[in-house]
Amino acid sequence: MKSTLHAISNSLGTEVPEAAIENFQANFKGKLIFRDDKDYDTSRLVWNKMIDKYPSVIAQCTGVADIISAVNFARDNNMSVSVRGGGHNVAGNAVGDSVLTIDLSNMRSVRVDPIRKTANVQGGATWLDVDHETQAFGLACPGGVVSETGVAGLTLGGGLSWMRRKVGMSIDNLIGADVVLANGNFVHASEKENADLFWAVRGGGGNFGIVSNFEFKLTDLGPTVFFTACMYPRKEAEKVLSYWVNYTKNAPDNITSDCILWAVPEHPNFPEELHNHKVIVVAGMYAGKAEEGEKKMQPLREIATPLLDMSNVYPYKMVQQMFDPFLEKQKLNSYWKCIYLDELTDQLQIRVIKRAAEVQNPQSLISIRNLQGAISRVGSDETAFGDRNARFLLSIDTMWLNDADNERNMNWTRDFFNEMQGFSQGKVYFNFNSDMSSPSDILKVSFGNNFQKLSAIKAKYDPNNFFNLNANIKPVK
Numbered sequence: 001m002k003s004t005l006h007a008i009s010n011s012l013g014t015e016v017p018e019a020a021i022e023n024f025q026a027n028f029k030g031k032l033i034f035r036d037d038k039d040y041d042t043s044r045l046v047w048n049k050m051i052d053k054y055p056s057v058i059a060q061c062t063g064v065a066d067i068i069s070a071v072n073f074a075r076d077n078n079m080s081v082s083v084r085g086g087g088h089n090v091a092g093n094a095v096g097d098s099v100l101t102i103d104l105s106n107m108r109s110v111r112v113d114p115i116r117k118t119a120n121v122q123g124g125a126t127w128l129d130v131d132h133e134t135q136a137f138g139l140a141c142p143g144g145v146v147s148e149t150g151v152a153g154l155t156l157g158g159g160l161s162w163m164r165r166k167v168g169m170s171i172d173n174l175i176g177a178d179v180v181l182a183n184g185n186f187v188h189a190s191e192k193e194n195a196d197l198f199w200a201v202r203g204g205g206g207n208f209g210i211v212s213n214f215e216f217k218l219t220d221l222g223p224t225v226f227f228t229a230c231m232y233p234r235k236e237a238e239k240v241l242s243y244w245v246n247y248t249k250n251a252p253d254n255i256t257s258d259c260i261l262w263a264v265p266e267h268p269n270f271p272e273e274l275h276n277h278k279v280i281v282v283a284g285m286y287a288g289k290a291e292e293g294e295k296k297m298q299p300l301r302e303i304a305t306p307l308l309d310m311s312n313v314y315p316y317k318m319v320q321q322m323f324d325p326f327l328e329k330q331k332l333n334s335y336w337k338c339i340y341l342d343e344l345t346d347q348l349q350i351r352v353i354k355r356a357a358e359v360q361n362p363q364s365l366i367s368i369r370n371l372q373g374a375i376s377r378v379g380s381d382e383t384a385f386g387d388r389n390a391r392f393l394l395s396i397d398t399m400w401l402n403d404a405d406n407e408r409n410m411n412w413t414r415d416f417f418n419e420m421q422g423f424s425q426g427k428v429y430f431n432f433n434s435d436m437s438s439p440s441d442i443l444k445v446s447f448g449n450n451f452q453k454l455s456a457i458k459a460k461y462d463p464n465n466f467f468n469l470n471a472n473i474k475p476v477k
Contacts (some may be wrong), residue, residue: 051092086150162285165373171202176215182466203385222316226293234278257284263362337417340390
């Protein structure tokens with residue numbers, strides 16, 4: 001390694017004995033990247049361009065032994081840590097200033113058992129990695145809707161996919177997890193082993209340890225599915241949103257759909273004459289036979305005269321990558337807030353549409369996700385996630401190009417979010433939440449009756465709050 005021990009010690013910013021650094025280097029198989037290394041600046045970057053953090057060291061792990069070494073080194077030398085899986089989370093918690101970043105991004109193995117219909121997925125894998133392996137056997141795991149999203153972060157926070165109404169969230173299909181704890185111990189969590197920890201990691205985020213491996217049950221799906229992607233002119237927004245809200249009341253669980261207020265991206269996928277046109281999009285997937293889906297989702301294509309209808313039968317893997325070109329790493333500053341809505345009344349629909357008209361950045365989108373189905377058939381106390389009864393999730397995904405616009409966009413997003421709190425119980429989905437700013441204590445409100453139990457489990461497995469760069473649950477005995 002080019003860095004001298006003295007330079008490394010300085011970069012760590014703490015009084016770390018050189019002997020400890022030497023021992024860490026000797027027992028770490030992966031790559032340790034320090035501030036004066038040539039690949040430091042690229043290695044510290046995450047998806048959100050607005051996140052500009054400078055870790056003291058980035059520990060790129062090759063396996064569980066490296067994770068244990070990094071945890072022990074940081075703990076023994078009073079260093080704060082961040083944990084990076086895919087690095088795609090909008091809050092940017094994968095990195096931090098003057099921390100040891102435990103980076104799992106090289107741990108991307110996915111092993112499918114087609115007989116048991118399960119998959120073991122390492123903590124640094126993305127959903128692209130998962131889809132590539134599972135689709136070889138005509139199987140799928142409910143994950144994200146952007147293929148570069150990390151499996152770990154999305155799963156620990158819940159996991160909303162295009163098949164969420166049929167099979168629930170990612171956590172509802174998790175059957176086991178290997179976890180490295182704050183004390184460096186390695187444990188397995190399942191319904192039979194460390195059941196309290198298994199309960200907590202299903203929705204409680206990265207508060208309890210580093211998950212090195214996830215075991216999921218899989219669902220028969222693919223290789224093709226029917227996907228609706230219909231863009232209507234914004235002038236038809238009231239009609240389209242009202243129809244979609246009513247349609248979702250009786251839609252079968254096989255249909256998962258979103259309604260999105262957006263502008264047509266400047267991208268070759270779309271006709272140039274439509275670029276930047278404000279639209280309202282109905283998008284959704286049928287998790288079943290494609291020909292059945294085409295018939296049942298046809299009404300969503302006839303609400304008004306579309307500007308563009310891209311609905312068709314697609315390979316499932318292609319559907320999983322459809323939004324990738326518009327959410328590229330380090331392209332946009334992003335600040336997101338979201339909130340659950342039990343209902344979308346006519347009055348609230350008009351408010352949302354009015355707010356969407358204020359958006360000044362064509363890259364921004366306001367997405368309304370239809371929930372319930374299999375999601376709501378899991379009891380609020382069965383996983384840490386909490387109450388699942390909301391019909392919709394409103395996500396204000398504000399994105400822009402110039403740093404000079406940061407404050408304006410963040411303030412507008414918070415103002416919109418605060419307004420929507422008056423129409424909800426104040427609960428949020430932490431995967432789409434940039435920070436904890438809110439008129440209420442969103443941790444306690446969102447976890448509800450599970451919050452006290454989560455705090456006690458945190459005290460058991462991480463009593464000193466070693467893992468705190470997250471939607472942090474403080475340990476309380």
